[in-house]
Amino acid sequence: MSRPRRTSRRAFALLVSAVILPLVLAACSTEPGNNHTFLNPAGPVADTVNNLWWLLFWIMLAIEVLVATLVITALVRFRRKPNDADPVQITGNTRLEIAWTVAPAAILVVLLVLTLSTMVSVSEPKETTMNITAAGKLWWWEFDYQGMNVTTGNEMHIPVGEAVHIDLASDNVLHAFWVPNLSGKRELIPGHNNTLWLKADTAGTYRGECAEFCGVEHANMNFIVVAESRPEFDAWIKRQQTPATPVTTGNVSAEQRALIDQGQQTITKQACAGCHVIAGLNQPYSVVQGKIGPNLTHVGSRAYIAAGTLENTPENLARWLRNPQEVKPGNKMPNLNLDETTIKQIVAYLESLK
Amino acid sequence: MVTATSPTPGITLVPKHSEAPQRSIGYHIKDYLTTVDHKKIGMMYLFVGVFFFVAGGIEALFVRLQLARPDGKILNPEQYNQMYTMHATTMVFLFAIPVLAGFANYFVPLMIGARDMAFPRMNALGIWLLICGGVMMNTSLFFGGLPNAGWFAYAPNTLPEYNPSHAMDFWAVSLTLLGISSIVGSINIIVTILKMRCPGMRFNTLPLFVWTAMVQSFLLVFALPSLTTAAVFLLMDRNFGTNFFKAGAGGDPLLWQHLFWAFGHPEVYILILPVFGMVSEILPVFSRKPIFGYIFIAWSSVAIGFLSFIVWAHHMFDTGLPSAALAFFASSTTLIAIPTAVKVFNWTATLWAGRIVVSTPLLFAVSFLLMFPIGGLSGVSLAVVPFDWQVTDTYYVVAHIHYVFFGGSTLGLFAALYYWFPKMTGRMLSEKLGMWNFWLIFLGMNLTFFPMHMLGLLGMPRRQWTYHEGLGWNLYNLISTVGAFMIAAGVAVFLVNAILSLVKGTRAGADPWDAWTLEWATTSPPAEYNFARTPVVRSRRPLWDLKHPDDQDWMHGGH
Numbered sequence: 087m088s089r090p091r092r093t094s095r096r097a098f099a100l101l102v103s104a105v106i107l108p109l110v111l112a113a114c115s116t117e118p119g120n121n122h123t124f125l126n127p128a129g130p131v132a133d134t135v136n137n138l139w140w141l142l143f144w145i146m147l148a149i150e151v152l153v154a155t156l157v158i159t160a161l162v163r164f165r166r167k168p169n170d171a172d173p174v175q176i177t178g179n180t181r182l183e184i185a186w187t188v189a190p191a192a193i194l195v196v197l198l199v200l201t202l203s204t205m206v207s208v209s210e211p212k213e214t215t216m217n218i219t220a221a222g223k224l225w226w227w228e229f230d231y232q233g234m235n236v237t238t239g240n241e242m243h244i245p246v247g248e249a250v251h252i253d254l255a256s257d258n259v260l261h262a263f264w265v266p267n268l269s270g271k272r273e274l275i276p277g278h279n280n281t282l283w284l285k286a287d288t289a290g291t292y293r294g295e296c297a298e299f300c301g302v303e304h305a306n307m308n309f310i311v312v313a314e315s316r317p318e319f320d321a322w323i324k325r326q327q328t329p330a331t332p333v334t335t336g337n338v339s340a341e342q343r344a345l346i347d348q349g350q351q352t353i354t355k356q357a358c359a360g361c362h363v364i365a366g367l368n369q370p371y372s373v374v375q376g377k378i379g380p381n382l383t384h385v386g387s388r389a390y391i392a393a394g395t396l397e398n399t400p401e402n403l404a405r406w407l408r409n410p411q412e413v414k415p416g417n418k419m420p421n422l423n424l425d426e427t428t429i430k431q432i433v434a435y436l437e438s439l440k
Numbered sequence: 441m442v443t444a445t446s447p448t449p450g451i452t453l454v455p456k457h458s459e460a461p462q463r464s465i466g467y468h469i470k471d472y473l474t475t476v477d478h479k480k481i482g483m484m485y486l487f488v489g490v491f492f493f494v495a496g497g498i499e500a501l502f503v504r505l506q507l508a509r510p511d512g513k514i515l516n517p518e519q520y521n522q523m524y525t526m527h528a529t530t531m532v533f534l535f536a537i538p539v540l541a542g543f544a545n546y547f548v549p550l551m552i553g554a555r556d557m558a559f560p561r562m563n564a565l566g567i568w569l570l571i572c573g574g575v576m577m578n579t580s581l582f583f584g585g586l587p588n589a590g591w592f593a594y595a596p597n598t599l600p601e602y603n604p605s606h607a608m609d610f611w612a613v614s615l616t617l618l619g620i621s622s623i624v625g626s627i628n629i630i631v632t633i634l635k636m637r638c639p640g641m642r643f644n645t646l647p648l649f650v651w652t653a654m655v656q657s658f659l660l661v662f663a664l665p666s667l668t669t670a671a672v673f674l675l676m677d678r679n680f681g682t683n684f685f686k687a688g689a690g691g692d693p694l695l696w697q698h699l700f701w702a703f704g705h706p707e708v709y710i711l712i713l714p715v716f717g718m719v720s721e722i723l724p725v726f727s728r729k730p731i732f733g734y735i736f737i738a739w740s741s742v743a744i745g746f747l748s749f750i751v752w753a754h755h756m757f758d759t760g761l762p763s764a765a766l767a768f769f770a771s772s773t774t775l776i777a778i779p780t781a782v783k784v785f786n787w788t789a790t791l792w793a794g795r796i797v798v799s800t801p802l803l804f805a806v807s808f809l810l811m812f813p814i815g816g817l818s819g820v821s822l823a824v825v826p827f828d829w830q831v832t833d834t835y836y837v838v839a840h841i842h843y844v845f846f847g848g849s850t851l852g853l854f855a856a857l858y859y860w861f862p863k864m865t866g867r868m869l870s871e872k873l874g875m876w877n878f879w880l881i882f883l884g885m886n887l888t889f890f891p892m893h894m895l896g897l898l899g900m901p902r903r904q905w906t907y908h909e910g911l912g913w914n915l916y917n918l919i920s921t922v923g924a925f926m927i928a929a930g931v932a933v934f935l936v937n938a939i940l941s942l943v944k945g946t947r948a949g950a951d952p953w954d955a956w957t958l959e960w961a962t963t964s965p966p967a968e969y970n971f972a973r974t975p976v977v978r979s980r981r982p983l984w985d986l987k988h989p990d991d992q993d994w995m996h997g998g999h
Contacts, residue, residue, distance in 0.1 A: 270829025277687025
């Protein structure tokens, strides 16, 4: 009796590790924060793909369980016992061969039809309300609202319920634009005019990221898409269209106001404009150059700095200015060796650019 | 002519291990440096392959250590990019291809009853080019750093303005060398199989490993030129002012992707087809019955070979290809799953109603049969274009390729190592250590690679050197790192097992598994000339015929 029991125990262990273990792993995904996925869709494209995925999942699971069951059953049932004679020397069975050629073919035809029909159903609608150029930089995103005179960095706002057309552009290496909650990804290829469309059904902030390896800071090339109501969006656009205007009203102390003032002067003196545009600020360097780093005209209004690397707080901005290479090693902004006073002034000024 | 009274002339069962004369170490070194013997060259391929498997594995451990926790500080981004690039480049070009070439070199002549390969000197050229390529690839470390643009090396990130060090020049030149090595090796295998089969060894009686080695060799011969072309274009763009991949100067970065994947997708099948063949040799022997559906396994390999050349753009679904192209490549990719499914069912049927002998080669082969379909199925899901747009370039794809390359190729290669080690060395590998090896690797690989499916679905892009806290990726990454170290422990057990068994393993004898193909009719290890007399075969299982004179396969009208 001991022998068959050992057999089944070993087979059981195999079964556990092959099939059950991954499922247990899947089930224990209780970690908070992981809503940055098409499995929590916030737009029609992600929603369609989410449904498609669960169908795929059950088909894949069924086939794997079928194969695993057959294999493990064979291992348990047909294990050789001492003194067993050779089995019947079967070499094949044409009917079976036909069956297991036709059956997968049938499933695959269904999948193919689904693939093609879904491709049609998620294609861009004729009615889009605006065109945004998403340009991949090293290593951050520039969003240009075509015809609206708005350029932002790493933060895109869109109105809820409206389809938005995105032109994807790169003048350097390849990148890929991806907002998992809203849509699939598309590569940015120099010389190619790739496009994508986005639509959010629910208001919220959705994380986006670069999904094509683009060099040293590929990991820290993220952005957010803020989907908000049309009035909120219009207000945001209007604000973004204005030149840089430090917010010095409200409960801003006189001391703080002085800091902001000094910060503005420092920025015009420093080489910042070689890489960054601050619209409305009289800068000594040519603005043509100011495309290496993000447009800072309304940087104080953004949720993150350094392409999603840090939350936009005065402390984090100061940390960044102290040594950008410590925060995001390899990025294009060198350590400017600024002293603490200068950092404090620049932080005050930039954070006031709401 | 074959006569009925002498079913398998030329082969006799060799009863005992024959002692090789004791020689000095210097003799052996000189012998290996100058050899043109297919078995010694095969052993060298295997040794080089295992060496780079360990090297590529250590690179993978660095990658996993860096990603074990959010905001990891083990590597800086530049080091990380070098590690992940070299992990893939090493595993594909310096581990998988050489190890498969090693097995083919060693066993194709033996299995078809030949005394050597068709071109022994060209065979030596292949191994030495491989060694040169491997050395060259890694010496870039001393000239400005290892290659850092990914094994796929997408332009324009590889052009000097974005990649000023010489690493990519080293990469392109050594890939060219490795390509030539593989092409000469493959031509040799094709010619050997076409011209050197012993009497009676028809295509219908060819061992399935030989079948798949032949299909793989054709794939290499036709796929590698595309990679070599791309590598030469890259060298010219980098050094001689051409603009093949420069947008705005008449070139196109997308050209690189087409050239690379026109090689790269056949490459996936290059790395798995011979393993299909190995598993098709091992499962029957340990089930004690012939392979189920020989014809279907052989010809589905050919079908896969042809189809593998028309699926490459499924790596490029997110590059903005026109809809018609997307539809075509989705269809061809779906199609290629059919011959693969046929194989899986035939292997399962081979086990069914057998008398299964559970030992390490079988355990590895069965785990291949359980794990490879996971990679195959997720591959089908990636042919569903809108789904691919979500998960391409995420860890879902990393999970997919590792279930194919590790769950498929590597587990199958371990099965082959345990199966053929006795033939190559004359010693058995320890079963006890073999079990440790198996369970560590089997559990380790599932811990490492299964959570990657979830990471991909949860939006984690691949090839990023770090990730931040609060994205829900911490646990899966940690599990994956733990699994990677389990795999490493399993590989360490294998190395210990191999060394210990070489020294004091049980003597294997000529035919320890009571197997049926011709290599088991030679001594272990085989004599330099393989067979004293050229064997003559009448069926797919010449040794079965020899062991069962009254019940030979061909007597039933079979093969």
